[in-house]
Amino acid sequence: MNEELKEAYGFLFEKELLNEIDEVGTIKRMKAGETIIEIGDYVTGMPLLINGAIKILREDEDGDELLLYFIERGDTCAMTLSCCLGQSKSEIRAVAETDTTFVMIPVAKMEEWTSRYKTWRNFVFQAYHARLSEMLDTIDAIAFLNMDQRLMRYLRDRAKIKGDDLIQSTHQEIAYDLHTSRVVISRLLKKLEMEGKISLQRNQIKVIDL
Amino acid sequence: MNEELKEAYGFLFEKELLNEIDEVGTIKRMKAGETIIEIGDYVTGMPLLINGAIKILREDEDGDELLLYFIERGDTCAMTLSCCLGQSKSEIRAVAETDTTFVMIPVAKMEEWTSRYKTWRNFVFQAYHARLSEMLDTIDAIAFLNMDQRLMRYLRDRAKIKGDDLIQSTHQEIAYDLHTSRVVISRLLKKLEMEGKISLQRNQIKVIDL
């Protein structure tokens, strides 16, 4: 049995289910920045995240992006899950935020386990629950917050997920995630630096106190 | 067996499950405008919508509202569902959009049925799926559309749900749903009227061609 799998999911699933996962699942590893699922792709499996983090993005017709939320260890992508059950194409893009490891479960098994294992069923429900909550948070942020507050939230999230106060990206990349322009982000970052909340260098932002 | 229940859910659930629903569920009727669930309420049951429509709203700390989506016949509120399983308080407000009839199912039964009935399980998954989709649409609207397009979308939705081109509300009510101000809505409605897309009277909007 794969050790990483056991470590990440051992406390959730019984031995029997873990064995089945180990048997039919395939371990995948992705480098930070690689695209895991593209919009419109047929969803062939469901990823159980073992290590790292994945960011989930939405896109409109013009190709404008928006970050929806991050997925971390012990989580799965309920959106993918949802697509699996509906046999439909992906409505979102998934990109590795850090180097990641996950187990890919074939669609067919998911269905079967849902009736056989109570722990699996609970896991799936809890995944849906978590995703709905994240979506609500995202909606709150877009609808109720100004860009400066959204930016602060974003920086906090990124720092937390990386477990490090140093965020390595360009202003342009942040602008894509928040669906705004580079100039706006530069402007607001400068303001945050003036307020002593962050410090700026080329390609990196250090979170001091957000 | 309740006839309305059979009519709305007969094609989804087997006879046995329908009987159980009929037995433990209580039929509720609400007038348009009545609040069904308030934010912070403990969720004691899950509503299966038989007739009418319910609108689901989100609120921020300042009491500012935002319409998330509508629920129609044959649907349930996945948010409520999610709260049930998590034993938590409601994160949203549900208000009857039209006069509505629904069956309230006690939380305990839900869990039980999830393991016993495949049809129920599918129904629950499909409800989650539908809700995630609606949330995505909502996010798209807020993030990618301007207020005039959001307003058109809103009017179309309301007309469709009511099955009638005549929408009865004040500009202020619309402003609340879209989380903007009355003046902005009046301005945009006037523009739509100029363009021949709607006609305006006090307390009502007639959709002509949106």
Next chain:
DNA sequence: TTACTTTTGTAACCATTGTTACTGCAAAAC
């Protein structure tokens, strides 16, 4: 070193949306 590319800083300006304030009108209450 120099030349080139990428990233960031900044100013000036525009567009959309939000705010305040006031008016006229319609319906309901008296």
Next chain:
DNA sequence: GTTTTGCAGTAACAATGGTTACAAAAGTAA
């Protein structure tokens, strides 16, 4: 009928965020 209340129309202005344009700085390659 008159008065009162709530709704809608509109103007003027403010705030936020988006756009264009250009310069300076930092990093990379030659």
